[in-house]
Amino acid sequence: MSQQKVCILGSGNWGSAIAKIIGTNAACLDSLDSCVKMWVYEELIDGKKLTEIINTTHENVKYLPGKKLPENVVAVPDVVEAAKDADILVFVVPHQFIPKLCSNLEGLIKPTAVGLSLIKGFDVAEGGGIDLISKIINRKLNIDVSVLMGANLANEIADEKFSETTIGCRDQNLGKILKAIIQTDYFRVSVVDDVEAVEICGALKNIVAVGAGFVDGLKLGDNTKAAIIRIGLMEMIKFVDTFYSGARLSTFFESCGVADLITTCYGGRNRKVSEAYVTSGKTIEELEKELLNGQKLQGPITAAEVNFMLKNKHMEIDFPLFTTVHQICIGELTPKDLIEQMKLNTNKTNKLNLEKCNLNTVQGDGK
Numbered sequence: 534m535s536q537q538k539v540c541i542l543g544s545g546n547w548g549s550a551i552a553k554i555i556g557t558n559a560a561c562l563d564s565l566d567s568c569v570k571m572w573v574y575e576e577l578i579d580g581k582k583l584t585e586i587i588n589t590t591h592e593n594v595k596y597l598p599g600k601k602l603p604e605n606v607v608a609v610p611d612v613v614e615a616a617k618d619a620d621i622l623v624f625v626v627p628h629q630f631i632p633k634l635c636s637n638l639e640g641l642i643k644p645t646a647v648g649l650s651l652i653k654g655f656d657v658a659e660g661g662g663i664d665l666i667s668k669i670i671n672r673k674l675n676i677d678v679s680v681l682m683g684a685n686l687a688n689e690i691a692d693e694k695f696s697e698t699t700i701g702c703r704d705q706n707l708g709k710i711l712k713a714i715i716q717t718d719y720f721r722v723s724v725v726d727d728v729e730a731v732e733i734c735g736a737l738k739n740i741v742a743v744g745a746g747f748v749d750g751l752k753l754g755d756n757t758k759a760a761i762i763r764i765g766l767m768e769m770i771k772f773v774d775t776f777y778s779g780a781r782l783s784t785f786f787e788s789c790g791v792a793d794l795i796t797t798c799y800g801g802r803n804r805k806v807s808e809a810y811v812t813s814g815k816t817i818e819e820l821e822k823e824l825l826n827g828q829k830l831q832g833p834i835t836a837a838e839v840n841f842m843l844k845n846k847h848m849e850i851d852f853p854l855f856t857t858v859h860q861i862c863i864g865e866l867t868p869k870d871l872i873e874q875m876k877l878n879t880n881k882t883n884k885l886n887l888e889k890c891n892l893n894t895v896q897g898d899g900k
C-alpha cells in the first residue's frame with residue numbers, strides 16, 4: 534500500500550504544535566509519507582519570510598517560539614502546492630479564515646482526500662442559522678471531514694505535558710488511522726462517532742471562556758467563576774439538544790466537553806483578553822493585537838455567530854449566558870451586567886433538566 538501524505542493547513546499556535554506531533558509520528562509510521570507539508574500564511578519577520586525561517590531554523594518563531602519542529606515538517610507558502618497531493622488534510626486556521634481557504638482549494642485537491650478539522654468556531658449561514666466549520670469544508674471541497682477538539686492549550690502540548698483529546702469520526706477504520714497520526718505517549722486520543730457534538734463543544738466553550746475572563750477581570754472569585762462555567766456547560770448541552778438532536782450526553786464528558794471548558798476558562802487566550810477588557814478600558818480588538826502577537830481570538834466572533842441564530846429564532850432569552858457575553862462584547866452591556874443578568878435568569882438556567890433532554894445517554898464505544 535502506498536504511503537499516505539498528510540498536509541497541515543495552518544501554522545499558528547495550535548497549527549505549529551500539532552505539526553510537531555504529526556511530523557514526529559510521520560517520521561516513524563510506515564503508513565505515512567515522512568514529509569509533512571504545512572501551509573503557512575506568509576509574513577515577514579524582521580525582513581525575512583516566515584516560511585524560510587521555519588525551513589532553516591525548524592521553529593515557528595512567531596506563533597510557537599522556543600519549540601523545535603521536526604525537520605520533516607516543510608513550510609509551504611502556496612496553499613495549493615501544499616495541499617494538492619495530500620491524502621489527509623488537517624485544517625487548523627482561525628475559523629474566520631476557513632471560507633477563503635476552502636475557496637482557494639476548490640477543485641484542486643485529491644478527490645479521495647479526507648479532512649480533519651481542529652478549528653473551533655462557526656460561520657453564519659444563509660437562512661438565519663449557523664454552519665459548522667466541518668460542513669463548510671465538506672460542502673466546498675466535497676470531502677469527508679472528521680474533527681478533533683479537546684482540552685488542548687497548544688503551548689502545554691508543545692511542552693509534551695500529558696493531555697487528552699477527542700476525535701469525532703463516523704468511520705471506524707478512518708478513526709483508527711487518524712488516531713495513529715495524532716496520538717503520542719503524552720497526548721491521548723479518544724475516538725467517538727458523535728461528530729457534531731464534539732465540534733459544537735469546541736466552538737461554544739470559547740463563549741463561556743469570555744464570560745470567565747469577565748469574572749476574573751471583575752475579581753469576583755472562584756465561586757462566581759465556577760457558576761459561570763456550570764451555567765455555560767448547561768447552555769452548551771441545551772444548545773446541542775435543541776439544534777442537533779441525536780447527540781450523546783456522554784460526549785460532554787470527553788476531553789472536548791467539560792475538560793476543554795475548564796482549561797480554556799483558566800488558561801486560554803479568550804479568558805486573558807476578556808479579563809483585560811474589564812481592567813484596561815481598551816477594546817477587544819486593541820487587546821487582541823496588544824496581547825496575542827498575531828494569534829486570533831475566537832470567542833467574541835463565535836458569540837456573535839451564535840447570537841445571529843438565536844436572535845433569528847427569537848431564542849436569545851433561552852441562552853442567557855451566550856446572549857449576555859455577546860451583548861458585553863459589542864458594548865450593549867457592561868461586564869458588571871453579566872452577574873445581574875445571571876441573577877435575573879437563574880430560574881431559566883436551573884430549569885434545564887437533563888432527564889428531559891433528548892440527548893442519548895447511551896455510552897459510545899470510545900475506541
Ligand SMILES: NC(=O)C1=CN([C@@H]2O[C@H](COP(=O)(O)OP(=O)(O)OC[C@H]3O[C@@H](n4cnc5c(N)ncnc54)[C@H](O)[C@@H]3O)[C@@H](O)[C@H]2O)C=CC1
Nearest residue numbers: 544545546547548574625626627630652653686687828829
Ligand atoms: N492555540 C490553541 O491553544 C488552540 C487553538 N485551537 C483552535 O485552532 C484554530 C487555529 O488556532 P491557532 O493555530 O492557535 O491560530 P492562531 O490564533 O495562532 O492564529 C494565527 C494564525 O492565523 C494566520 N493568519 C492570519 N491572517 C490570516 C489570513 N488572512 N488567512 C489565513 N491565515 C491567517 C497566521 O498566519 C497564523 O498562522 C482556532 O480555531 C483555535 O480555536 C484549538 C485548540 C487549542
Ligand SMILES: O=C(CO)COP(=O)(O)O
Nearest residue numbers: 683684685686801802803
Ligand atoms: O481551545 C483552546 C484550548 O483547548 C484554546 O483556547 P483559547 O483560544 O481561549 O486560547
